[in-house]
Amino acid sequence: MITTEQNEKLRGWFAGRLPDDLFEELTEVTADREEITVIGRIAAPRLAEDAPAAERRAAVDARIQEFRDRTRDTRMAVARDAEHRFRHKVSWGVVCDGERALFTHVAAPVMTRLRQPERQVLDTLIAAGVARSRSEALAWCVRLVQRHSDDWLTELRESLEHVQRVRSQGPDAASDPTGPAESSGDAPDRG
Known part of the structure; x- marks a missing residue:
């Protein structure tokens, strides 16, 4: 985060x-x-x-x-x-x-384990033509949740930021590896 x-x-x-x-x-x-x-x-x-x-x-x-x-x-x-x-x-x-x-x-690929009722939701989306694969159906579900729960997700992100601020003041603050870091390595072009 x-x-x-x-x-x-x-x-x-x-x-x-x-x-x-x-x-x-x-x-x-x-x-x-x-x-x-x-x-x-x-x-x-x-x-x-x-x-x-x-x-x-x-x-x-x-x-x-x-x-x-x-x-x-x-x-x-x-x-x-x-x-x-x-x-x-x-x-x-x-x-x-x-x-x-x-x-x-x-x-980015995301690995997850789903039980049968959850897989059936994805398979229903495929059968209905909403998605072509389980991967696409899962992405569709994530977008739907994102669209309908922006306020909740915003509040959750703010809470996580507060937790990170408190952690950064703790005894292990100097060794916190989170966030973008500077590097001397080269990265490929993207445009």
């Missing part, structure tokens, strides 16, 4: 490291054990206010693709520095005219 302070430091590092003209605004920097995700707002395409929805969607998709192509080298250079410094993969995304798009992101 990344603490609020660690996340603020990450956000500050990216705010200082990113070129001023890359995003209109750096909207989100989040991290977990595997990945740092950086999302910024880019300018919406100029369209008539009464533009049809299909035209607006096509224009937004094209703007996002143009941004992705044009900024790839810059984003890869920043990702290289961040991966070297924090030993986490860096993923990128944008928000354009209210649409959020992720360019790259880590799909």
Whole structure:
């Protein structure tokens, strides 16, 4: 779990490291054990206010693709520095005219043991065409819980941060290995 302070430091590092003209605004920097995700707002395409929805969607998709192509080298250079410094993969995304798009992101495998009633839930989602596999069905379930329990998850994260702050003041505080660490190793490019 990344603490609020660690996340603020990450956000500050990216705010200082990113070129001023890359995003209109750096909207989100989040991290977990595997990945740092950086999302910024880019300018919406100029369209008539009464533009049809299909035209607006096509224009937004094209703007996002143009941004992705044009900024790839810059984003890869920043990702290289961040991966070297924090030993986490860096993923990128944008928000354009209210649409959020992720360019790259880590799909980390998660191992779990499920009893028959839980497996039957996943198999029902597959049979109904909601998912193609148990893995996809489980991811769908996690997204559903996330969508409907944001307040609860936020409160839980805040409680965990409090526990980590208390632990950091204890006798073993100097040997706490949690959080992004600096490293001298090289990391592969991601863009």
